[in-house]
Amino acid sequence: MNAIMATIQSQPGKMIEPFAGFGLGLRREHYADFLEGEVDVDFVEVISENYMVEGGKPLRILEQARSKHPVILHGVSMSIGSAHGLDQAYLKKLKTLADRIEPLWVSDHLCWTRTSAHNSHDLLPLPLTQEVLDVVCDNISMAQDTIGRAMLFENPSSYLAFPDDELTEWEFLSEMTRRTGCYLLLDVNNVYVSAQNHSFSAQDYLNGLPLDRVRQIHLAGHDPATPERNLIIDTHDREVCEAVWDLYAKALAKLPQPVATMIERDDKIPPLPELLQELDRARALGERCCESALV
Numbered sequence: 001m002n003a004i005m006a007t008i009q010s011q012p013g014k015m016i017e018p019f020a021g022f023g024l025g026l027r028r029e030h031y032a033d034f035l036e037g038e039v040d041v042d043f044v045e046v047i048s049e050n051y052m053v054e055g056g057k058p059l060r061i062l063e064q065a066r067s068k069h070p071v072i073l074h075g076v077s078m079s080i081g082s083a084h085g086l087d088q089a090y091l092k093k094l095k096t097l098a099d100r101i102e103p104l105w106v107s108d109h110l111c112w113t114r115t116s117a118h119n120s121h122d123l124l125p126l127p128l129t130q131e132v133l134d135v136v137c138d139n140i141s142m143a144q145d146t147i148g149r150a151m152l153f154e155n156p157s158s159y160l161a162f163p164d165d166e167l168t169e170w171e172f173l174s175e176m177t178r179r180t181g182c183y184l185l186l187d188v189n190n191v192y193v194s195a196q197n198h199s200f201s202a203q204d205y206l207n208g209l210p211l212d213r214v215r216q217i218h219l220a221g222h223d224p225a226t227p228e229r230n231l232i233i234d235t236h237d238r239e240v241c242e243a244v245w246d247l248y249a250k251a252l253a254k255l256p257q258p259v260a261t262m263i264e265r266d267d268k269i270p271p272l273p274e275l276l277q278e279l280d281r282a283r284a285l286g287e288r289c290c291e292s293a294l295v
């Protein structure tokens, strides 16, 4: 248990729950580090779909990891925006995995990924309309009922907006949490990327979110815009940039509770010490904010 978790738990009058600390995504390149050594993280996050299997090596690895650290199940294929509803077989597999692993929580993304016949394996953007909000809320309620847990949903990074949009993304997320009781996974890099690509204020985005519903933060890197390409691309393949660290600090200052934070690297995975160094920076910023909140 790190210092700030002990501080929070030792002050019952100011108990701030839940707070899971600071973690990393568990990636294949680091299996040996996590399973054979001791890694200073409070939790690991895994991609749910990699472990939604009957048995075999992936599950053995996940159970080994779970014996050492709390686990978060982070999905990429629920397709919560699908107009034809959710894949019941997928939900059952996810429930089986969650019952087996007992994760801190289960999360996915505000997006759509598939039709009934085809899975794009991409996190595709949704029109931000009342009609889509109804679909998303119905699907979230079904998902939460089926797996028997409240879920977290992550704000996407986006590159296009629809002419029919009726709500800002923060208005959409606010209404979604209010109607379904779900929580938010705030990807600070995604806020930055979308704000730059759509020319809105990242500060307005944070101001408009129901921050009391945020239970986890992702920090990641992106590919900056170039003279030929006036878009930032959410690549998750490099270190967190200074502008995203600044936005993280601003988010921490506004959050009414400490929030679990992790460094999310999905490509060009570096040696583990490099990610732990970034996590130390997040921890230092987070602990500073928590301490001032507890004064």
Ligand SMILES: [Fe+2]
Pocket (backbone or CB within 6 Å): 154, 187, 218, 220, 264
């Ligand atoms: Fe993320």
